[in-house]
Amino acid sequence: MALWSLPKFTRPRVLSSKGIMGMNRRNIDYISRYNPRRLYPLVDDKLQTKRIALASGVTVPDLIGTIRQQHQVRHLAEMVSEWPGFCIKPAQGSGGKGITVIVRHDREYYTKPSGVQETIDDLERHVSNILAGLYSLGGKQDVALIEALINFDDSFEGYSFEGVPDTRVIVFKGFPVMAMMRLSTDASDGKANLHQGAVGVGIDIGTGRAIRAVQFDQPVEHHPDTGRRLSELQVPDWETLLRLSASCYEMSGLGYLGTDMVMDKLRGPMLLELNARPGLAIQTANGTGLLPRLRQIEALNSSRMSVEQRVAYAREHFSIPVTAATPTAASAG
Template sequence: MLFSNPFALKKLGILGMNKRNIHYIGAQNNRKYYPFVDNKLKTKVIAQSAGIAVPKLLATVERQSQLRNLKDILVGLDKFVVKPAQGSGGKGILVITQREGDIFIKPSGQRLELKDVHRDISNILSGLYSLGGKPDVAMIEKLVEFDPIFDRYSYEGVPDIRVIIYKGYPAMAMLRCSTKESDGKANLHQGAVGVGINMASGKALFAVQHGDPVTKH
């Protein structure tokens, strides 16, 4: 593992995580609001009330006892995403792009049975993927399907563009592209590629995967 001199990084204008957390996130946000953004379900409700477009919430599973009716909950759902409300690092997210009866197909083509979906949701409820291991809620959302223009940028999944806003001004942006390793999820912790975007031109500057520079995707 390579380490860089923090003073050299500062001179280059690179913002470290500690300074980001203390001087920007911590200093600019009241802690009483943290629970609203640490919980995707609460965040979704707030976003919807503000008129912000978000993936449609199809169902929620809050208790293990509800899993007895999982087959009924999934009736008519051919394309969907299961995710923990308080998950982190992309863990516990299950993407289903096709369905053949009681067989659920992932972007990679892997075929799952109902018991596999049941196990994933049960793990979510038990807190396996949540912050601090707390009991969680499973969200079932409508699958977002992207425009073909992104076909060359992302593999087996939806890419996303993230823009960081600071005090009302766009400060930085990145594109996250799913890969075979990330299993169709645009999450860097799961192996997706992160691409820095020039805010003025919209052009890509550089890309990383697992913290290492990459030139091909």
Template structure:
């Protein structure tokens, strides 16, 4: 049934009519045009992102430590020994590459979300690979960040398998234009990475309620591991998440960005990272194209000035699910048979 739908409607012309943005259009018309190259280091380096976020009063995960040089690698155990769980990530990584999540350990056995154990030697080898640039943009030498785990909010029980779900919001000229939640699965090894098999749930920009869910670009209704009905998902603190995302425009100076937010049980919404080249799968998760929303914002003109609160109100009004549905002319994508 999906194949028939794709064959009938998903030609390049049909996708253009639906407002689906492709890679070339994203790169030329939005990233190159609205993201000054000199500001890329602020978001390409997660240490720099932490710095500007803290300066702007935005909550971020606790930093346990940084390993910059090979001779520091053997100190990894000393860094993490008092932390029940932690995350190792490259400062300049992208697309979730190089991230290792440890949910528990006894100093000898380090358990990943999948239940697979790692040794300290395994983790030290991984950190060495990070320093060598194996996961960094352009393969350049990197540094390893060791961060505390997010305290998983109980409101998301059953929606994610082991890992912490995050919310990606595309922000254009300070306006939150489209959002989705990424839910980890057993296939994605506890990481919210769609390319590795995580679930993407499109969210109503007005309410934070689920409107559609996909895995491997195909529509699904229930989480593949927990069986939870994904359309029951509602993200709490939604207005605060949108406001934080919108404020990242002033914080970074970048006009077209992806903001990745998580909800901590004790600290509330916090910023994981910013992305100056956000992927396009968010359109599949929402069953909608980005282009019409981006053009709506562009029509406001360069001289118009809005506060973050004004931009959030505008987005919630203009891009609400019911408003977007009333404007649709394309047939709905069917559920898998």
């Protein structure tokens, strides 16, 4: 039980003493300081992120097409007719809102991972809502992206329920400082959203192995739907994933960001999206605070370090012993 048990701290002073970073400090000391606002469109718009990723040689899911105008919605069925499965997402959505995944179809009924079937009218209505800005940041008019499905790596079988598990890595000044996997559950409706009930698994930066796991901020040992023991989770091709995440620093120009990666069994690590305002729940999943690691990087003269050197430094200095037991909350100011 030592791997997963963790005392719960709630008072801001206690959290701060344990290195837990709160939202105010994140916003003022790191996001505002290291992320120029002029660069936000590169990560807030998934289509722009895809373009800069491809230009930098970073693997991303295949783009089937885009729908920008209402009159194009009626072409959706034709656009996806030759694709056995696909994903519809808003270009400027956040938190997984507005994403619809179709795993198979017969051109009449379109089946979601849960088994629920949609008609083309249902999907067209959803795309229209995306264009109207129902899911976008600030309610602005948006673009619908139609992407190919990800064939997630077989090594994750049983670790996620009706959804693709993804890996969030916090990258600071090009150093991967903390990582977690988000595993979808029945409670999260097959989406890797921790607030909706997905499981967050802290991942050791040094090895790619699970440190501990939480659901709704409470430690768990097994996946609630599949029963798979979470302490056995190991992310394959971990070195490559870290290098890709670290390279997003040069790619985006953002000093403090979250990279969301998936493992495709055919194409390896693949970038889903970037986040200029990554959440703080990753500290709960890891059972440790971000602040000591961020301060350690700030004290370095790292301007001439390569991606490989930054990854090697992070793996050496930020690996956590599996017996570590540290605080679980991330709400300090």
